[in-house]
Amino acid sequence: MIWLVTLLACFGLICAEEPFNHNVHNGRVIGGHDSKPNTWKWQVSLQHDSYNDNYFYHICGGSIIDAFHVMTAAHCVLSMDPTEYRVVVGEYNLYEYDGSEQFIRVDRIVVHPGWNGDLASGNDIAILRLADPVYDNGYVAIANLPYPGETLPHGFTCTITGWGLIDFEGNVPTVLQEAPLDVVEHSVCSQGDWWGSVALNTMVCAGGDGIISGCQGDSGGPLSCYTNGAWRVHGVVSYGPAGMCNQYKKPTVFTRVSSFMDWMYSVSLLLHLVALDN
Incomplete structure (x- = not known):
């Protein structure tokens, strides 16, 4: 793995x-859509x-x-x-x-x-x-950034944005993409049929439905979540599965900003x- x-x-x-x-x-983000100009x-x-x-x-x-x-x-x-x-x-x-x-x-x-x-x-x-x-x-x-050590509950919906690939064939759009991703808490993401031991507490997992995910070109970009009355960047796109990016039980994994x-x-x-x- x-x-x-x-x-x-x-x-x-x-x-x-x-x-x-x-x-x-x-x-673009796989499974996403064109964001509105001047939003993110x-x-x-x-x-x-x-x-x-x-x-x-x-x-x-x-x-x-x-x-x-x-x-x-x-x-x-x-x-x-x-x-x-x-x-x-x-x-x-x-x-x-x-x-x-x-x-x-x-x-x-x-x-x-x-x-x-x-x-x-x-x-x-x-x-x-x-x-x-x-x-x-x-x-x-x-x-806006999260509070130090802040974590998000399982199922909390955030938004990934970026100019990463739309699919494994490399199809691309012209504008910034966005898509909703639901947080997968660490106790789930670290299970063997998910990411297992490569999912650390200093990471945020989001997605894994086999439909929506980040992909190549999205790396480094934000996972934005509306918490405490504002949009805050809770994650930095880090990795996903080799091959097809949108795989079931292989969510996009982000560096958890609140840990750093x-x-x-x-x-x-x-x-x-x-x-x-x-």
Whole structure:
């Protein structure tokens, strides 16, 4: 099972490296539908320039956590050279320039120290420091986050958003997709006929109905849940089953943001202080 999970990470990132229109590659959440423009304002497209020719393409999602920082998955970091990346905020249609986008280069990358490249070991989270701040143009917003240690009850409905593949054949739409996913509590997701031992307490499982799921290209993006009077990013897309993404009893698995709040705050503060020194 661990081998299958690892295979998915590699397969997904390789598949993402195929550029199109304004230098990005996109897809969608499986079983989802077009989101309404200007709805998921904290959603980010993380883009990579692998040949240093200023030709960027979408590889992962992410979430704006403050004006200078974006949260994504550690496995989305293909290189620790920040000059190879940019983020696009205010994005909706990856095929077109909508006028709502901000294209911002990455200045620094911090991957969780517990990340070892094995998705089943967890800690699949990273923070990107931006070279310039996100400004409020009416199409962006800072994500609300959960309380430290907060968990969601079994069956609680959240929303996954992203530009991941629509199916295993690689069919793609043009705009940001969204879909509802029901949380599968850890005591269920860790059962042998679900994800078993590769589902950790520091993860959130959601889906598993065999119809709706995240897929390659959604990695790093948010699981947004309406809790305590606001939409909050409770998860970062981490992994799913190898092969067909929407498999029964194999829900999409997210890094549980509430398990990493102290680390995130310390990293943001450290990067801010480093930027002041420079």
